[in-house]
Amino acid sequence: MAGLDVSPAKAILLAVQLATKADIPTLQSLIAQHSKTLHRELVLRILLSHLPETVESLKYVSLLEDLVSGGTTEDSKYPANNHTLAEMSEIEAQKKVRKLHLLHLKWPYAPEDDPADPFVCFLVLRALRIDESTGLIAQLPGLLEPFLHHSMYLRTWMISTILPLVRLNYEYHPGIVTLLTISEFELLDDKAGVNLLLSRTGKEETKNETKSVGRDLRGLIGPWMYGDSRWKRRKLHRNSEIRKQVAMPMNDSLFANERCVGWEEVFQWVTKQAATSWKTAVEAVEQWDGPGDSDFGSYGDGVIWLDENDQQHLERRYARAAIASAYLISEESIEALNGIDRILSRIITLMDQDRTPTLQAAAALLSPVFGLGDVLSEKNALHLRNDFLSDQNILTAPNETSLRLLHALLVSTYICMKTGHKLTIRRAGELALLQNEQEQGITLSRLMMNIVNGPKEDDKYWIRVRNELLWLHSWGAEELSEGADATKGRGILGKLRQDLIETEILKTLLKNTRYSLAKSIYETGPDRPLPRKVLVETIISSAMNAYDNATNANKTRGGVKQCLDILTTFHDTLKESVDQDQLFHLVDVTHSIGRYRLVFKQGEPFKPVSLRVHGDPISIIGKVLEQNPKSYAKINDFIDMGQNMVKAGLVARSVSGHTKPLDVDQTREQESIAEKRVVSMCIDASLVEDDFETAYSYVTTRLRKIAGPAQARTPEPTDNESGLFAKVPAQAMDDWSWRAALQAGKYRRTAYTTRPTHLGNASGNPEIRHLEQRMECLAQALRLAPKATLPEIINVFRRCEEELETHVKQETEQEAAWDAQGDDQAMPGGFAATPMKNNAAAGASRAVEEAPLSLLDLSVASAARAQRSLAALSVFRSTGSDPSNHNAPPAARESNDSSRVATPDSAARNTTRKRDQLKNAAVGGLASGIGWLLNAPPVRNNEDGEDVPHGSP
Numbered sequence: 001m002a003g004l005d006v007s008p009a010k011a012i013l014l015a016v017q018l019a020t021k022a023d024i025p026t027l028q029s030l031i032a033q034h035s036k037t038l039h040r041e042l043v044l045r046i047l048l049s050h051l052p053e054t055v056e057s058l059k060y061v062s063l064l065e066d067l068v069s070g071g072t073t074e075d076s077k078y079p080a081n082n083h084t085l086a087e088m089s090e091i092e093a094q095k096k097v098r099k100l101h102l103l104h105l106k107w108p109y110a111p112e113d114d115p116a117d118p119f120v121c122f123l124v125l126r127a128l129r130i131d132e133s134t135g136l137i138a139q140l141p142g143l144l145e146p147f148l149h150h151s152m153y154l155r156t157w158m159i160s161t162i163l164p165l166v167r168l169n170y171e172y173h174p175g176i177v178t179l180l181t182i183s184e185f186e187l188l189d190d191k192a193g194v195n196l197l198l199s200r201t202g203k204e205e206t207k208n209e210t211k212s213v214g215r216d217l218r219g220l221i222g223p224w225m226y227g228d229s230r231w232k233r234r235k236l237h238r239n240s241e242i243r244k245q246v247a248m249p250m251n252d253s254l255f256a257n258e259r260c261v262g263w264e265e266v267f268q269w270v271t272k273q274a275a276t277s278w279k280t281a282v283e284a285v286e287q288w289d290g291p292g293d294s295d296f297g298s299y300g301d302g303v304i305w306l307d308e309n310d311q312q313h314l315e316r317r318y319a320r321a322a323i324a325s326a327y328l329i330s331e332e333s334i335e336a337l338n339g340i341d342r343i344l345s346r347i348i349t350l351m352d353q354d355r356t357p358t359l360q361a362a363a364a365l366l367s368p369v370f371g372l373g374d375v376l377s378e379k380n381a382l383h384l385r386n387d388f389l390s391d392q393n394i395l396t397a398p399n400e401t402s403l404r405l406l407h408a409l410l411v412s413t414y415i416c417m418k419t420g421h422k423l424t425i426r427r428a429g430e431l432a433l434l435q436n437e438q439e440q441g442i443t444l445s446r447l448m449m450n451i452v453n454g455p456k457e458d459d460k461y462w463i464r465v466r467n468e469l470l471w472l473h474s475w476g477a478e479e480l481s482e483g484a485d486a487t488k489g490r491g492i493l494g495k496l497r498q499d500l501i502e503t504e505i506l507k508t509l510l511k512n513t514r515y516s517l518a519k520s521i522y523e524t525g526p527d528r529p530l531p532r533k534v535l536v537e538t539i540i541s542s543a544m545n546a547y548d549n550a551t552n553a554n555k556t557r558g559g560v561k562q563c564l565d566i567l568t569t570f571h572d573t574l575k576e577s578v579d580q581d582q583l584f585h586l587v588d589v590t591h592s593i594g595r596y597r598l599v600f601k602q603g604e605p606f607k608p609v610s611l612r613v614h615g616d617p618i619s620i621i622g623k624v625l626e627q628n629p630k631s632y633a634k635i636n637d638f639i640d641m642g643q644n645m646v647k648a649g650l651v652a653r654s655v656s657g658h659t660k661p662l663d664v665d666q667t668r669e670q671e672s673i674a675e676k677r678v679v680s681m682c683i684d685a686s687l688v689e690d691d692f693e694t695a696y697s698y699v700t701t702r703l704r705k706i707a708g709p710a711q712a713r714t715p716e717p718t719d720n721e722s723g724l725f726a727k728v729p730a731q732a733m734d735d736w737s738w739r740a741a742l743q744a745g746k747y748r749r750t751a752y753t754t755r756p757t758h759l760g761n762a763s764g765n766p767e768i769r770h771l772e773q774r775m776e777c778l779a780q781a782l783r784l785a786p787k788a789t790l791p792e793i794i795n796v797f798r799r800c801e802e803e804l805e806t807h808v809k810q811e812t813e814q815e816a817a818w819d820a821q822g823d824d825q826a827m828p829g830g831f832a833a834t835p836m837k838n839n840a841a842a843g844a845s846r847a848v849e850e851a852p853l854s855l856l857d858l859s860v861a862s863a864a865r866a867q868r869s870l871a872a873l874s875v876f877r878s879t880g881s882d883p884s885n886h887n888a889p890p891a892a893r894e895s896n897d898s899s900r901v902a903t904p905d906s907a908a909r910n911t912t913r914k915r916d917q918l919k920n921a922a923v924g925g926l927a928s929g930i931g932w933l934l935n936a937p938p939v940r941n942n943e944d945g946e947d948v949p950h951g952s953p
């Protein structure tokens with residue numbers, strides 16, 4: 001076909017038109033026809049200026065290929081025609097051509113010493129224009145790839161600039177638009193570039209098996225770092241900056257470091273991830289082999305870019321960054337530790353070192369840590385804080401020493417974490433390097449807090465826990481060097497005394513009821529890891545803790561049982577220990593109290609610990625009596641409790657609350673006080689419950705035997721200051737007995753009063769009997785009470801007497817009436833005792849009459865004096881305590897266990913005598929001292945019942 005007959009100017013304009021319309025085939029024909037005019041460079045300029053940037057690369061790559069090869073061919077199917085220009089004059093056409101202002105083929109970035117050829121310039125400029133006007137950079141590989149072999153520059157540019165951008169935006173993280181043109185991207189410095197390219201890395205939901213972190217490092221960073229030109233440029237501009245930024249020693253690695261400065265940003269990025277997104281850091285190390293591991297896609301054929309030195313240098317730096325990452329992971333979880341373990345194995349693989357067992361296995365093996373050299377030094381703790389990537393950092397130096405330390409720290413942290421105590425590798429590192437006793441102590445107590453509630457049945461678990469704790473102390477050092485100072489370890493608990501750790505373990509074993517295991521290790525085992533003294537202390541304090549934590553007082557359950565079990569387990573060790581003895585008694589008394597209902601104020605039920613810390617434990621017995629109706633009948637139980645409290649060391653505590661052991665005498669004395677108090681309490685309790693008979697029986701049997709004078713009655717040595725008298729030891733005073741006796745004496749019978757269960761034939765007037773009993777109680781009170789209270793007691797006594805008199809008179813009158821009726825025969829059994837009694841009653845009345853008014857008028861002072869002599873006299877005591885004495889009041893002969901007052905038949909019969917004795921005790925006693933005042937008959941101090949002044953037939 002004949003060429004289109006147009007002028008060169010029109011051919012150019014036509015080419016522009018076709019380019020603008022993107023009619024490539026026709027343009028191709030036109031070029032073929034006017035190859036002289038439309039020479040290669042002109043066509044490239046026209047294309048660059050007028051071919052729309054939206055046109056797919058595929059459509060004009062063949063045209064470009066033709067241009068490059070110079071073999072453009074006409075396609076008959078697409079003939080060029082010029083009817084659009086037919087009307088135009090040649091002049092006009094030439095004018096238009098001049099005004100075309102076609103773009104020049106000059107690439108601004110081409111290095112001066114090696115200007116790129118126009119075709120390469122075209123490609124680059126075209127790519128930039130496409131990017132700037134459409135952002136369709138996905139078109140660029142198609143445009144550039146066919147021509148890469150033309151130019152090393154083009155290839156470098158393709159790999160280091162286009163490839164990362166295309167991958168970032170279209171392949172790896174599609175959907176995320178990077179609002180950055182190619183030229184802007186090219187201007188980024190290392191840091192900004194790394195951050196941009198890795199901005200999405202590790203942030204998306206992990207798709208299965210994509211290994212995207214490694215892919216990004218390999219496929220984005222690797223290519224971007226490729227490119228001599230970048231390095232050259234960088235060197236030119238930033239040489240001075242480099243030295244400032246990366247503090248590097250002036251050594252061989254300087255050159256490499258400078259060349260590889262971009263990579264330092266990548267390493268920094270990895271270590272930064274460790275702190276903020278640890279999984280990304282772990283994946284980076286796992287999935288990426290380092291700078292040598294780059295993916296240039298299909299563009300990198302035959303590219304050699306890192307020389308041997310650089311390669312080695314970068315590998316060491318990468319290993320350091322990986323170790324640093326392990327230290328920098330701040331997440332506190334088993335998962336993160338497993339991640340660190342993966343990092344460690346990875347470094348070991350990369351460095352071609354001996355493999356380590358898995359973390360779980362290592363924690364089970366607890367192998368000794370060796371070969372640490374002098375890395376374990378306090379000054380190295382500095383390296384845990386900053387400059388992790390510095391060549392000076394001994395902890396991240398990529399060699400065996402640092403890997404061993406890291407592994408030891410990892411296993412230590414893992415052991416802690418397993419128990420629930422959270423820790424980072426860095427923290428573990430501080431513990432090991434600083435060896436600060438206080439910090440380690442805190443760590444130990446946190447560990448123990450977490451361990452404390454372990455499985456109750458699993459001894460293997462506890463053996464393992466112990467081994468682990470001991471390993472944390474020593475890092476297995478004792479296995480390495482025999483005779484080494486075993487008390488001082490090197491591990492994260494190394495500064496703590498081994499004793500302390502063993503003590504904690506023992507406590508925990510006991511808390512978890514692992515008694516036989518504890519015994520086998522600490523008592524019968526061959527090692528005996530604890531000195532005896534420490535062992536005893538620990539056992540006792542564990543027993544106490546168990547006790548104090550108990551909620552139930554029953555010794556077959558809970559804490560009290562635990563306490564008891566601990567004591568019995570270590571019986572051999574505790575032999576002769578005062579504490580053990582006291583604790584046994586404590587358990588006993590606690591158990592006894594547990595049998596009763598006992599609630600403290602605010603409805604809070606009794607807890608054993610309240611007994612142990614109570615300021616006045618014996619008062620608790622009072623509460624029990626209050627809250628348990630009729631419990632006073634079990635008086636012996638309560639006396640035992642009181643005395644056990646003394647034996648348990650609960651009374652006589654020092655201010656600080658520590659029990660100081662009492663000596664034998666003191667104990668006896670305290671037990672006696674306890675007994676008095678308890679008996680008094682029981683008396684009070686029975687009175688509150690209207691059980692006068694029991695109260696009476698306790699007063700006359702129990703109190704009589706044990707009661708002592710009240711405090712106020714101790715004679716005051718008037719001439720103390722002379723110093724002639726030896727110091728009289730302070731006597732134990734009894735402020736309870738007299739009160740109880742008085743209380744009983746004051747009791748008035750009511751309808752609610754419990755009736756004697758057994759009166760037998762004591763058909764006597766119950767009122768009289770009651771009054772007699774009251775007077776008997778009062779007589780006791782009188783003997784014991786402090787002087788200030790005597791008038792009050794005497795008043796009560798006197799009122800009783802008056803009442804008695806009235807009753808006796810009534811009775812006598814009644815009986816006289818009976819007698820008058822001559823109804824003697826009607827009396828059952830023909831009681832001879834009745835008249836006898838009457839006589840006696842009459843006699844008693846007479847006795848009363850003998851000293852009536854003066855008693856009332858008794859002044860306090862004279863009463864006190866009277867009482868002193870009364871104490872000496874103590875008629876009752878002698879009669880009451882002698883079982884052979886027939887005149888002993890009936891209740892005195894009761895069995896101690898009896899809870900009821902069973903009044904024997906004879907009691908009633910002998911009332912008369914008793915009443916007279918009473919008289920003797922109270923009035924007669926008084927009389928002997930102050931008889932002159934009372935005008936009373938002198939008392940014949942008779943202990944013989946037959947010789948009682950009144951009532952004898």
Ligand SMILES: *[C@@H]1O[C@H](CO)[C@@H](O)[C@H](O)[C@H]1NC(C)=O
Pocket residue numbers: 207208
């Ligand atoms: C994991 O990848 C496979 C194949 O690529 C795919 O079939 C599967 O659905 C993916 N599973 C998940 C959970 O993404």
Ligand SMILES: *[C@@H]1O[C@H](CO)[C@@H](O)[C@H](O)[C@H]1NC(C)=O
Pocket residue numbers: 373393394397398399400401402
């Ligand atoms: C590891 O590196 C540190 C510091 O560079 C050095 O002190 C230590 O001796 C090295 N250890 C080994 C086994 O080379």
Ligand SMILES: *[C@@H]1O[C@H](CO)[C@@H](O)[C@H](O)[C@H]1NC(C)=O
Pocket residue numbers: 453511545546549
């Ligand atoms: C105290 O008792 C509770 C439950 O009875 C138990 O969980 C806890 O571990 C005990 N504490 C000590 C220190 O024994």
Ligand SMILES: *[C@@H]1O[C@H](CO)[C@@H](O)[C@H](O)[C@H]1NC(C)=O
Pocket residue numbers: 554555556557591594595
């Ligand atoms: C103590 O507990 C046991 C069962 O654990 C029970 O049989 C016993 O009666 C309880 N003793 C007291 C005093 O509560």
Ligand SMILES: *[C@@H]1O[C@H](CO)[C@@H](O)[C@H](O)[C@H]1NC(C)=O
Pocket residue numbers: 886887888890904906907909910
């Ligand atoms: C009561 O008195 C009589 C005679 O004095 C004596 O035989 C008897 O043993 C006394 N009974 C009691 C219980 O003291």
